[in-house]
Amino acid sequence: MSQRQPEPQEIPSALALEPVVTLSSDARLAIVADIARALSANLAQEALLRLIMERVTLALNADRSTLFLIDEERELLWSSVAQGTRHFDIRVKRGQGLAGWVAQTGRSVNVKDAYLDSRFDPSSDVLLGYRTRSMLCQPVFDRDGVLVAVVQVLNRRSGWFTVEDESLLSTIMAMAAIAIVNAQLNATLVHNNLALKETQDQLAERLAEIDLLFAFEREVGATGDLNAAIDALIQRIAVTVPSSLCEVALATPNGGLIVHRQERRTPGVQILAFPTQLGLVGQAMEHRGPLEVSADLANVAAMAEEEQLPFQPAAGLVVPLIVDDEMLGALAVLDRPGKHGGFSDADAKVVSLLSGQVARTLAVRQERAEAEREDRLAALGKALAGVLHDFRTPMTVASGYVQLMTAEDEPTERADLAARTLHQLDMLTQMTRDVLAFARGEQVLLTRKVALADFAKEVEEMLHAVFAGSHVQWQVKALDRGMARFDAFKIARAVQNIAKNAREALMDRKSGHFTVEIAGTADELVLTFVDDGAGVPLAFQHRLFDAFATQGKVEGTGLGLAMVKQVAEAHGGTAAYRDTPGGGATFELRIRRETRSAGGLDRPTAPVSSVQGLPQNS
Secondary structure, three states: OOOOOOOOOOOOOOOOOOOOOOOOHHHHHHHHHHHHHHHHOOOOHHHHHHHHHHHHHHHOOEEEEEEEEEEOOOOEEEEEEEOOOOOOOOEEEOOOHHHHHHHHHOOOEEEOOHHHOOOOOOHHHHHHOOOOOOEEEEEEEOOOOOEEEEEEEEEEOOOOOOHHHHHHHHHHHHHHHHHHHHHHHHHHHHHHHHHHHHHHHHHHHHHHHHHHHHHHHHHHHOOOOHHHHHHHHHHHHHHHOOOOEEEEEEEOOOOOEEEEEEEOOOOOOEEEEEOOOOHHHHHHHHHOOOEEEEOOOOOHHHHHHHOOOOOOOOEEEEEEEEEOOEEEEEEEEEOEOOOOEOOOHHHHHHHHHHHHHHHHHHHHHHHHHHHHHHHHHHHHHHHHHHHHHHHHHHHHHHHHHHHHHHOOOOHHHHHHHHHHHHHHHHHHHHHHHHHHHHHHOOOOOOOEEEEHHHHHHHHHHHHHHHOOOOOEEEEEEEOOOOEEEEOHHHHHHHHHHHHHHHHHHHOOOOOEEEEEEEEEOOOEEEEEEEEOOOOOOHHHHOOOOOOOOOOOOOOOOOOHHHHHHHHHHHOOOEEEEEEOOOOOEEEEEEEEOEOOOHHHOOOOOOOEOOOOOOEOOO
16 A cells, blocks of 8 residues: 655744844744754755745845746746745846846845846836845855855845845855755656656567567568468558558559458458559559548548448548659558547557558569569570580481481491481480479489490490580499399480589590499499599589589589489489599489389380490380
């Protein structure tokens, strides 16, 4: 249970307050003791200063006393206690009148007739209907010597103010200075506490706004495409600022609108398309400023109808979404339930805050979508360039076989050349299928029994075509010459991709070496590829098998090693890289020795060309 602050009480005087002609020394001492007791009492500042000034008037046998406090900022003196003029607030500039002169000089003044002193300002007498005769005026300093007030005592009732009066006033005001300083410290403390409370409130408000924006960004960031992001934005806005209807309208390049709308009583977000920028959102976009919706807003019914709103709003807030002077759309909240449809200033502030975040989110999303579209187009272009580049080898070989066929009369040789040509054309078809399958994330294996010795010969012919016209010396080591089951075409393509990478790595060197080693165990087939080039930088090795990742290659598409990895994993194996001791790159392709096609789609065993080691009808 809290205690009530006691009401300020005046200390009863030891003396009667009736004015007398003279006071004894004991009486004056009693007044000083009375003031000392008052300083230790629980008195409010105004009551304490009034008591002190009453005792000063009594002790000095004067008509009245006035205490002026110092306002340093405005160079003013203002009267806190003025006996007989309780309903007046007296303000004096420094240097104005005798009190102003005392404040300016820090010196006391004792005059017998104020009107004979040129420093006296009679305007207060005129205002109050008073006549000042004698005056004793002194500065009041704190313990650090800083001027805190000026006291003036007017019209001694017998004669003039004496030296003893000056000494007594100085003693009393030295005591009063304590009360004045304490009052100033208390006022400063109160002011600081209020400022601190205001700062705390502002900080709490800022933290709430940060929490709101953080939740806003977190929910939007968890969504995928732009439409999902807008729906998440609307859900958050509807929770933060409840309304009967909330919508985000987006401007289209052709001057239309795409509106995402959620009604309070209808689940889900509705999407509407308009050929022009119309309605309440259109007006906010046109004027590029917030629109406050009310029942007396001109044409509100017509705007609601053309925007196909389910009701005519009585109140609402519509804010345009602008980023870098680009108009993206508008955010609208209409009719707040439970508040007679109205929105407060706090609601308007939150809507403005959210609109800025929505605009930034939409701008980032649109920039990201545009960048992704450009990246896809660039990746598609690089992929097509890579495919066309890969087509050169089989096309060149097939062209050579056709030229040989035109000069060959032997039927058996012509048939063999025709088979070779058909095989190269089949490679072109299969390469096209591989790229399409890679783009779709698919991998269909057509496995068959393969003689590794014949496969080694196929690899040799492929390397001959890859390194033709280069200074690279290459060789194939068939350490395992047994049988294995795998998709020979896809593995051959993987070998070709790694070989092409090696040629790119060695093309700037005067000499280079590339080796393919075919080995195996009872369960695995291991293909190792070694070159003595510069190797792969450490910072790039973690992205080596990522799609579209390239590092310093002139004609690289970033698809070759990604397809190698995909082929290896489709065969239940792995693709790995390590640095070659002494310099260079080593790739290792491990696959199961017996790989079955998905759904059992194995190729039947077919005759193998004596030259190439490939099925003649592959």
